Amino acid sequence: MNVQWRERILAAALSCAALMAWSGRSARAAEPLSAAAVRTSAGRQVCLVTADGPLGLPAAYATGFVLGNGQFVVTDLASVARPGVAQVTLRFEDGKTAVCREFGMADPATGLVAIHVAEPRPGEAGLALSTAATVGEGGTPAVVIGWKWGQQLDLAMGRLTNGVPGVELAERLKIAAPQGPSRFLVLLSTGLEIAPGAPLIDGAGGVVGVLAGILGSGETLVVPAELLRAALLSAGAQLKPLSQLPQPVWPAVVQDLAGKPATPQEFAAAVRAVKTRSRCKTCNGSGTVVVRKLVGQNRVGGLSRPIYREETQTCSACQGECVVCGDGLYAHFARMAEGAVRLLASPATPEKAREAAITNGRALLDALGKVGPRYRDELVAQAQADLSASGTDLPRGVVVYAQLRGDLKGPDGPYTRVAPHRAATDLAIRADRFRQALGEDEGANDAGPVEGDWIILAGLAEGTVNLDGRQTVHLRPFGWAWGPSLGPRPATAPPARRTGHPGAEGLKKGEPSFFGL
Ligand SMILES: [Zn+2]
Known part of the structure; x- marks a missing residue:
């Protein structure tokens, strides 16, 4: 197709999407606002947007919705503008999927992006933007419809109230205010777990706003439809690759882990199970x-x-x-590690629960560094069996004695390669995540373990990836502790900076025993 014509058609599609409000209003005005009615009228146009990471693992999950004539899906910019992400996969509730690689509009001030759908679903019109200019006194009822936990469609009723000017929000978050008009509505709703990018549907069936995912705002913020419309109308007519997306001006909450988040109670129960089952009954x-x-x-x-x-x-x-590491104990360790990662990954986790998880997790890893060789050998054997069997059953929690084996080059930065003791599979951890993971407080001058060092590592194995020509399991770390040396140092490794790992000599007389039992 002639490039000029293609651009004209795209420009028409974007502005058509922005202006298609009236037909939507008149067609649906008669229906009363309810979650069930919105599910019927809008459910088919709302999709899960998965940002496909460079290693083939999901990098983030957001909600998206089809706009106007079906050529664009609006979603959360921060969730898509991730390092190394060049494509997203849309998944609709009927199971249909579409892979997209280009965008027509990306607006850092609202934090929204319009992804181009190369092959619109035939006969499926998108949602229309509402033209209701203001929010009524006492708020306007609206239904938010979107995907939660990267897994399922969910709806919630709420009340939209007049909200926060962008300048004020920027001041609150201590960042530079965005250029141009910027404001957010505030959604009054409890227990919302829907991923950002979700449309809010008003009584007339139009999209009255889009759920934002702004970190630290303390409120559920919504981009008003009129700002989305303005951004669509002012977008250029050119499609660009997703790898060229700008970053939003706002700090973002991004859902990057699929599955139900752990509750503090579930995590505490897993820790308790590990402790009580470890204690020698004799x-x-x-x-x-x-x-x-x-x-x-x-x-x-x-x-x-x-x-x-x-x-x-x-x-x-x-x-x-x-302590005794009985049959099946490792499953409880795995549950504990998964719970810890999920607890820390969820923005909904209260600060106190976060601190408790870190304290408990640290105690557990430190204890494993000091436990006797019988217990350790049995745990190593169970971990090895679990790792080799879990290839098809990921994500799964992991607790291992392991040695650092240097760096691997990844498409989105360096990875730390970790070899679990006696296991055939290596683990790969993004180096920046490994540095941020909970570990012994080494002070500012010490960067923690290096190649050749032995640690005890807990985290969530997310999937098998090919990295730097090597088949490894991608691990999201929870934390590490210094572990006993269980094998020789590789010839390539730098000399050990630490002598006598705390675990090497086991428990000293008078020290509190495993888990303080
Ligand atoms: Zn005993």
Whole structure:
């Protein structure tokens, strides 16, 4: 097609999408506003937007909705403008998918983007933008419809109220105010878990706003439809590759982990299970048992009576380690690690629960550094079996004794390669995430473990990837602790900066035992 014509048609499509408000209003004005009615009228036009990461794993999940004549899907800019993301996959509730690689509009001030749909679904008109200019006194009822946890369509009723000017929000967030007109509506709604980019539908069936995902605002913010319309109308007529997306001006909350977030209660239960199941039942976690020993006979009036003495012995069940790694215990470790990652990844997690997870997680990893060799060997064996079996069952929590094996080059930056003890599969962790992960406080001058060092590592295995010519499992770390040296240092590794890892000599006398049991 002639380039000039193509551009004209695209310009027409964008402005047509922006102006197609009236037909939507008149067609649906009669229906009362309810979640069920919105699901019926708008559900087919709302999709899950998955930003496909450069390694083939999802980089972020957002909600999108088809606009106007179906050539564009509006979604959250921050979720798509991720490092190395060159395409997104749209998934509709009927299971239909579409891969998109270009955008027609990207607006840093509203944080919205219009993704170009190369092959619009035939016979499917998109949603129309509402022309209701202002929010009524006391708020306007609206239904937000979108995808949550990267998995399912969800709806919530709420009330839109007149909100925050962009200048004021920028001041609150201590960032530079965006150019041009900027303001957000505030949605009053509780327990919202829908990903940003979701449309808010008003009583007339039009899109009255789009759910924003702004970090630290303290409120649920919504981009008013009129600002989206203005951004669409002022967009150039050229399609550009998604790799050229600008960043939004606002700090963003991005959903980058699929699946139900863990609750603090679930995490606490997993930690408790690990602790109580680890405790040796024979000696009740003391490492010793008291036995009655026959030491002689006593003859009284012609009768022989045995003489016993009580003696303290090392518990034979745990060999004095106080803990036993019984069958299936690793599954509880895996659940704990997954819960910890999910708890920290969810913006809904209260700060107190976050701190408790970090404290508990740190105690657990430190304890594994000091636990006896019997327990450790059994845990290593269970972890190895789980890692080799879980190739098709990811994401899954991981707790391993492992050695750092240097860096791998990734399409979105360097990765740290970690080799779990006795396992065939390597783990790869994005280097910046590994540095941010919970670890021993080493002070500003020490960057933590380097190639050749042994650690205990907990995290979430997300999928198998090919990195730097190597098949590895992509791991999202929760944290690490220094571990005992369980093998030789590679010849290429720098000399160890630490001598005598705390775990190497095991538990010292008088130290609190495993998990303080
Ligand atoms: Zn015991």
